[in-house]
Amino acid sequence: MELVKVTEKKYSIVFYGEKVWKMTHKNFLNSRKFYGMTTKEFEKCFICEKTIDLDEVPIFIKVKGVGNRFACRKCAEKNSKNATK
Numbered sequence: 019m020e021l022v023k024v025t026e027k028k029y030s031i032v033f034y035g036e037k038v039w040k041m042t043h044k045n046f047l048n049s050r051k052f053y054g055m056t057t058k059e060f061e062k063c064f065i066c067e068k069t070i071d072l073d074e075v076p077i078f079i080k081v082k083g084v085g086n087r088f089a090c091r092k093c094a095e096k097n098s099k100n101a102t103k
């Protein structure tokens with residue numbers, strides 16, 4: 019038999035905005051690599067899975083139950099539009 023299980027998960031995300039994080043993505047990844055830490059979970063936008071530009075300053079978000087992650091500019095814009103509605 020074949021079984022395909024699609025699990026749906028709800029995440030609670032807090033956006034910290036653009037001013038919180040000032041380091042470029044490249045510098046952040048390099049500093050983690052320097053300390054021997056994994057960078058996998060920080061390479062993509064947590065929300066849309068798009069790769070974040072290395073020269074971009076990522077948007078810092080806090081995901082409940084997961085930890086601190088990054089989001090891309092597009093997702094942050096979407097979020098701020100929804101917030102003002």
Ligand SMILES: [Zn+2]
Nearest residue numbers: 063066090093
């Ligand atoms: Zn995104």
